[in-house]
Amino acid sequence: MITNVNHQQTDERSAVSEQLPTSMAAAVRHRYGGTDSVELERVAVPDPGRRQVVVRVEASAIDRGVVHLMTGLPLLLRVAGFGVLRPKQPILGADVAGRVVAVGDDVDRFHVGDEVMGVANGAFADFAVADVDKLVMRPQNVPAEQAAVSTISGITALQALTAVGRLTPGQRVLVIGASGGVGSFAVQIAAALGAQVTGVAGAKNLDTVKALGAVHAVDHRTTPIDAIGSTFDLIIDIAGRNPLRRLRRALTPTGTLVIVGGEDGGRVTGGIGRNVRAALVSLVVRQRLTAFISKESLEFIEPLSEMLADGSITPLIGARTDLAGVAEAIGTLDRHGVAGKTLVTIGGAS
Template sequence: MEHPQSDSAPATPVAPVPAAATMRAIVQDAYGDADGLRLEQIAVPLVGPDDVLIEVCAAGVHIGDWHVMTGQPYLMRLMGFGFRGPKAHVRGMDVAGTVKTVGAKVTQFHAGDEVFGACDGAFAEYATARVEKLAAKPAGLTFVQAAAIPTSGCTALQALRDTGKITAGQRVLIIGASGGVGLFAVQIAKALGAEVTGVCSGAKVDLVRSVGADHVIDYTDTDITTSGQRYDLVLDMGGDRTLSQLRRCLTPRGTLVLVGGEGGGRLIGGAMVRSLRAVALSPFVKQSLRMVLGTTRSEDLQALAALIDSGKISLVIDRSYPLDEAADAIRHLHTGRPRGKLVITI
């Protein structure tokens, strides 16, 4: 619902950007690898009536940036990301910065506000965003820290709270616990009162333990699907185990939540096929098999900010890159080696 200001309300202060202003941005014309990304001087985006223009201070990097860059799986192209090439030519989605100006219908934010959330084209000096995808940046966080939160943090929160219906006292298994979503999921599950077991490679066992996991399993040493351990809730970000294997990790009425996952075919992706199979099978078994497609929402950003302010979530940053090295950041992300989030600084 729109909430326009009354005639007597003071006008929203803005700091307009000249119409001819330009900015540095990481752009892409055709789907492909990171070699196709380039730094260019382009026009500052126009602000719609429901949007804000953000002066970007930092931009988070996540696996969605790689998918949009490559246009894979191809299903994404049919979902509106652009058929022959990316519809949005500036890369990046997770942002933290300062509001520069606001659209005519915006009352939630004002010029000078520090915000974080999701936007169009975060790998740039300026970006536009919808107000429902932004929240006030926690005062105790740097812009780099705030930029690491939106997509990964919201996905983890929605997977556990909304889709998984987590409750205190449950035994929760998080597969892919050292990834961007996984590190948030471990901490959110602990904050909600669960006993948490994280699964990761041996090189990152210490990292997962450091964010609060009660138990950590090195998947190169232990096959979780044959260990005999059973969990009330399983979050799988790995994507390389079959449904039958994952169901062996569940209690008889446990819940499996599938979150993304890499690999599989180029057409719709192996992880999506498995997720759709899980949803189709769920009505016919006692266990609950679900999938989640995370989205960044203002109310969830605020919930994450509250958990951070209370000390229940700590942010793990592997490293930051300057804007002109954004391609290197995406390459590093895709290796699977980062120990925490990657962030672009502007």
């Protein structure tokens, strides 16, 4: 059973909730494929599980992860739990900002009417279910659209720098892929934590990378990372798929490499072999070479929301769309790239 504002009008916050309809608009796909597999459909409004809430989605965001989940590539992700033959979750979208409209039986952290941000399951829709352990209250001074583009990429950057990269103030940090979804957060967070940041990006985005807080910005098309002219205590490797030997040349003798991602690693494994080699080499050298998968947990969502609230970071929104334009916007990110994140406005975020 759920506590639903439609049926319980005693909670004073229920007055600000709307009647829940039975169906909603959603960007849905029933097979892995290109942007033509994603269509706007009417589907049933989801019910929350015991430790879940239903959020009326104000806004969400598109990142590279959405492209991978749409295409089902690399194939490894299908066996990692997303559905082998077809996607288990037809509705795309994970980043969310919105208002709680229904809570499951075992939920005490949130109430109907709460304004939240975090990770949902199928956020390109009017309503989405979210685990309570992946949501926080949206800080009052953070607009819904900023909150909506922050969680997925922001917690990846935060973990790469802190839990995995063990950044300390004053260190020299190289962010490869500095203008993208993860990179635009990584540059800002590293600078906020007292690092001296160099960002690698395309020529058209070098000024943007500096505006985010990088001391130096380097064009990946003209300057190899081992020709920048200095070595780094920490490299956050988000894009470009530099070979391990080149990454090691750009590190100090005891520096740390954190591999976050990188496209064009192949259809089957996505190039995970480089991560495995890094772990093996790390056993026998003084440099620490690591890779990781982002943990969607409050341990990182909470501090990220605090950094948004205190102004240490301001998300870079490089493109915008609405629900009807989601497929086209995914295609734009995939083919041409977007500086920062693509905002998806759904329920009137401004």
